[in-house]
Amino acid sequence: MHQPTTQARPSIYYPYQVHAPWLASQHPAQGRHPVVIVGSGPSGMVTALELARHGVASVVLESELQVSQGSRAIVFTRRSLEILQQVGVAQRMMDNGLPWRFGNSYYRGQRVFRMEAPHDADDRFFPMLNIQQQYMEEYLFDACQAEPLVDFRWGNKVTQVTQDASGATLEVDTPEGPYTLHADWVVAADGGRSGIRTALELQMEGASYEGRFVIADIRIDLPLPTERLAFFDPDWNPGNTVLMHREPHGIWRVDYQLPENETPEDALQPAALAARINALLAQIGHGDKPWEMDWSSVYSARTLTLPDYRHGRVLFTGDAAHLLPIFGVRGANTAFQDAQSLGWHLAFAVKGIASAALVDNYSRERVGAAREIIEESGKSTRFMTPPTRGFRLLRDAVLSLSLSQEFVRPLYHWRTSRPHEYTQSMLNSPGDDNALFKAGPAHGAPPQNIRLSANDYLLDHLGGGFDLLYFTEAAAVPEALQSVVNAARAKGVPLRVTAVGASAPVAGADQTLADADGHFRARYGVPASGAAYLLRPDQHVCARWLTLDATRLQAALNHALPQ
Incomplete structure (x- = not known):
């Protein structure tokens, strides 16, 4: 039997709520469902809410009993907020998040580039908003709970998926034992370690980069504005890159690249974390400030995608479909665009407004979007974490020249996530103006x-x-x-x-x-x-x-x- 933890996740700022598991014995016998969504991260819940907006019911299965651990995704773009406005959570995000539009890159103590994201009077939302993923997931769950067409089930782990031409059958394990669920369509939104992707023996295409980053959230009082800070080749972390972001509730995100010979296990030791963070704080002139650790993890950049997001009656979305670098805030923001697209394509097919060819178009368009992002983010990733000696020589030359030469400074630009334009979509009218x-x-x-x-x-x-x-x-x-x-x-x-x-x-x-x-x-x-x-x-x-x-x-x- 599946036994998810009932212990609230630790946090110094976020009050985790442990939800009761959904148990089959407490509900009527299961019928066939139009859509079952596996996973309750950003892409899973937005897909459910989008389907509901189009009048299609879904079941959301989440193996855990609480929202995700750690801040994870923290920067949300204007387009993401426009999408979240459609499902009713953008205002809560704005009420509790920190808007911003400037990013700064430093080398040898000098600011060598300042990014300014476009913003004018026609924009309701700022270019970027910082808020921890737990809050975003909480707001989405509240919206799901308020929506009669979304059946949300905590503590339900999918162990097997079989399918035929008309639908799929899922075996679901719970704290009281397994049950069977039948669906016309299954949405795999079960994250970067997708069990459904593994079960279907699907392989992603693309590249993985050797550079690793520690991601650490600390509580500290710093008199700095809400702007992205990037430090290249600091004395305490030579040859590597360091990032900082302000989060709500007095939390700061610190990302720093590890030396090649340091393992993730060694990097996450308390003494190693403290030494690096103290060195960073000293570098920015706040080494005397006390701080407290909330959460830490290790991340490596990957630019990978499935070549097709539809496999029979199973549709992939979010990190289950692709793995993208955090540089340029592409993870959750891309997942929202996936979910918005999948929601209407699938709803129209379920309702018979269009054929299943429309679902194939979802895959075609979003695979194209992922490949565009991979091309863009690959440039940023190679600048942040040069994968070869040649790339490092080029990057180091840019760093050196940027101290005196204005023309190279735009190369620091992190190519922020932007909404994909479906220029070649088969849905575009060929006979218009x-x-x-x-x-x-x-x-x-x-x-x-x-x-x-x-x-x-x-x-x-x-x-x-x-x-x-x-x-x-x-x-x-x-x-x-x-x-x-x-x-x-x-x-x-x-x-x-x-x-x-x-x-x-x-x-x-x-x-x-x-x-x-x-x-x-x-x-x-x-x-x-x-x-x-x-x-x-x-x-x-x-x-x-x-x-x-x-x-x-x-x-x-x-x-x-x-x-």
Whole structure:
């Protein structure tokens, strides 16, 4: 029998709650479920909440009885917060996190590069927000618990998965013994050591890097702003890299690279940790400050992905699908994008709005995203942890030149995680006017948020299905367009029409957003009335037109929903 620990995880700042296990004897006999999600990390819970937004029930199985140990992911991007806004937890993240936008790189005591993340009045969220993963998981669990379509089961460990053409059967162990669960689809969100990936004998492609980092969270009172700090080749850790981030509750994250000959076991000894942390604090002029350890671990950079995220009726997401370096905050932030994409693709297939080919598109798009991230993050990783003598010579030359030469300093940029643009998606309309636009989000791009009033933004009004942004100052949406919209809705396609530009409500539109100064139209590259954008349920653009008619709208919907 599976016996997860009932002892609360230790922490000096986070009050871990141990939940009661879900036991089959206390519930009715199990039927067949549309979706079973294995794992309750960021990708698992966001997938469940996204499915629920589209009206699809799921079961979430978590082998432990509490949220994850240690702060783990701590930096969340603007796009992640936009995704979390859709599932109802972004405000709690903002209320309790630390927003920031600057990063600093130091070499030989000199700041040689300062990164400034873009931020303007149209952005509801800051470029980055620091908050420990335990809180994020707590907020997501609370949202799952409040959602009737999510059946969350603590203390349930999957031991076996078998499948056929119509579904999968899972053997699940609990503190009272095993039971069997049947599902149409299984989502493997069970992390970097995915048991389902191992059981299916699947191999990832990519590279693993030799450099190891200690990750340590300490409580200390430092009079420093919430900005990323990176130190290259410090005297106390020659040839290596050190990172620092402020977290809520007086916690600081310290990441430092280990010398090649030091084992993780030796590095995590209390004396070794204390010596390194004290040396870092002395370097930044705060060696006299008392500090307390909360959590530590060892990490090595990997750039790996499965070549396909669909294997029969099993779909992979998050770290179960790919392993990405922490440099550039790519782990959990990529998982949120996976989950948002998987949620709508799978929901539409389950509900019969589109065929299973749509699920294959999830895999195709997100594998492409992972490979783009691997290419980008590989550059950062090779700079942070040079894998060969040649790379080290090049990196050291950049370090030396950066003391006096401005042109090399941008090479310090850590290539922050950004939302993938599905430029080559099979869902993008081939017959629209994408190539004719001079501005605005293009094919496959996420939407540009627009500030509508003091605390009202475009993305507050979108989500839950397809969104048609129709730019008009007329009193009504043309009847021919309304007919296409109504026909799509009659087939079960969630499609909302937003009229942009008119000062009064527009007949045939579900909502009207005024644009008296033309700012919205300018940001979206719209020169005149009659233009439009079609956004997928994950808000990425799949079509845009300078002039829209019923035939073109119908063609775009048909293309985005393969039958």
